[in-house]
Amino acid sequence: MKKLDIKTMVAIGIGAALFFVLGRFVAIPSPIPDTSINIQYAVLGLFALLFGPIAGFLIGIIGHTLVDLSWGAPWWSWILASGIFGLVVGLGKNIIDLETKSLGLKGIIAFNLSQICGHAVAWMLVAPGLDILIYGEPIDKVFAQGAFAGLSNTATTAIIGTILLVAFSKTKVKKGSLHIEQ
Template sequence: MKKTDPITQVVAIGIGAALFFVLGRFLSIPSPIPNTSISIQYAVLAVFAVLFGPLVGVAAGAIGHVLVDATGYGIWASWEIATAVFGLTLGLVMLNNKIREGVLPGKDLVKFNLAVVIAHAVAWLVVAPLGDILIYSEPANKVFVQGAFAFASNAVTTCVLGTIILLAYARTRTKSGSLSLEK
């Protein structure tokens, strides 16, 4: 991955947070588990973390999730922190990829999908439930059920939609050295 300049990172954070907010606020799918939904915004956050790195993943995720919560449920720090952990983890695991140069080998897609599952597991099976217990004194059985549902639904939607978005993005990029001079 090419080094991303600070201006590009700030713009990516703003666009990523805005997309996370719009998708999370207006396109979330209700679930049978209280205070959880099927969320497609994590696919977009994953793509931003892959393309622009862990700093963008953390900031876009945290800002976007705060905006979703501030206009809906109310601020819920443990889940916002979990979203930031997801963006950070995925961004770190996917460092040094060449997707922005149009190179997306199968091994990188496998790595992406494994990283998505691991990052969601850390975020929703560990960080969010423990944060709910420690910060809000929520009952453990409730928050681990919510976390398990969030993990499963987010992992599936992120793997499927994130893979589709990354494949489409990589195909739009010109590979370096692919242009030749006609004679």
């Protein structure tokens, strides 16, 4: 396993802190019990894409644990689902190389395909499956919660995450764009 560099460890700390703040103070209530509309997955998606799957996984796990602890007790199935989302999106780091290449339409499409897959796995499989196995929750309840979370998180990540991704890519200096003044 590759060691995490200082830059990635700092990014994990900052990403988890942002995840916590957004998850704790900017969650929008929803009509589904114990489920909210969240924007922190857009930030998690960007950080996972920039720093890779391990960072994405850890940001999701740490950030979601902090959110749950601030409300009372951790809900491990959903915490793990957040980590899985970060891991899946982070796998796109090598496909969408923001360090050396321009973003482009292909990069935006690849980001959104990865975040859709990540949310589907996290909220349609991992969270409901573990809710049933760990907590003995009713099947219809957990799949309704998972479906709502998956769809709403996909929408917020598509909108806000894409905006963040495009904005970040515009901050990168492109190769050959600097010229010596005469």
